[in-house]
Amino acid sequence: MRANSRQGPLEGQRLSERAYQSIKARLLEGEWSAHDSIAVEALRTELGVSKQPVMDALRRLSVEGLVEIIPQVGSRVPAYTQDEASDFFTMFASLEAEATAVATRRYAEDQLAELIRINDELGQVAVIDDPGGRVHGYRTLNRAFHGLLLEMTHSSVILRVSEQMWDMSDLIINTSGRRRPLAHEVGERHADHERIIDALKSRDVRQARKEMRQHILRNIPMLEHARSED
CATH class of the missing domain: 1.20.120.530 (GntR ligand-binding domain-like)
Incomplete structure (x- = not known):
């Protein structure tokens, strides 16, 4: 289901929360390894949302130290020595x-x-x-x-x-x-x-x-x- 580009603020918050919970669960389950890129377009398609909720979720996860955002490059799983x-x-x-x-x-x-x-x-x-x-x-x-x-x-x-x-x-x-x-x-x-x-x-x-x-x-x-x- 394609997200409605004219959705209201409340619906946008719900979609961002759903994207956040889904991506976080995948991270904590080890679906990706350290250094792996996180493909925004693939996640957007899988979750059936626009790009914005996915980006909102990734920014929130980066504040928590669970995702690393590299300007002009994209997002990836952080690596710890x-x-x-x-x-x-x-x-x-x-x-x-x-x-x-x-x-x-x-x-x-x-x-x-x-x-x-x-x-x-x-x-x-x-x-x-x-x-x-x-x-x-x-x-x-x-x-x-x-x-x-x-x-x-x-x-x-x-x-x-x-x-x-x-x-x-x-x-x-x-x-x-x-x-x-x-x-x-x-x-x-x-x-x-x-x-x-x-x-x-x-x-x-x-x-x-x-x-x-x-x-x-x-x-x-x-x-x-x-x-x-x-």
Whole structure:
């Protein structure tokens, strides 16, 4: 369906939001790799919109660090060096560790029950034969797990900042060059979650902080190994 060139501001905002969500999902799923060009015309055709909503979406994604816009050239997936990735995950690990410490003090019991349910479902993903399905299932449920854990802080500031960093985490991991680097780590990540849950159950702030830090830092050696195989 071709977009109406005479659409109003509200419809234009809706189309831009739809383009943003679609392109962002593809980026975080690893449809493109680092340095890959993002073809505006192809996206416009696939999404059935004019060029403007796609450009609006790409500009928004560039502000978030998920897309790089090169004047007079076009847009592409940003590339982060191993040092930059390591720096990011070191910083991210500290942030998530402190957020988990806050959640340990503040969570409600019904939230913990839901967290356990999500992680039980995630555990079933580890035995999926298809690597693509396994990684997609893990990423979806992992974001649900950590999103709920952030809600357990009852802090809008922590929630907003951490959600942005989770997007960056998914981008760095899934555009690293190696296809589906998490495919063989789902079981270990599920076990990490189990230890985090145990610390939450006992309201052990110190242990919860430690487990979350180690969980996030797993990404550094994983990416180092992925790059060494390229």
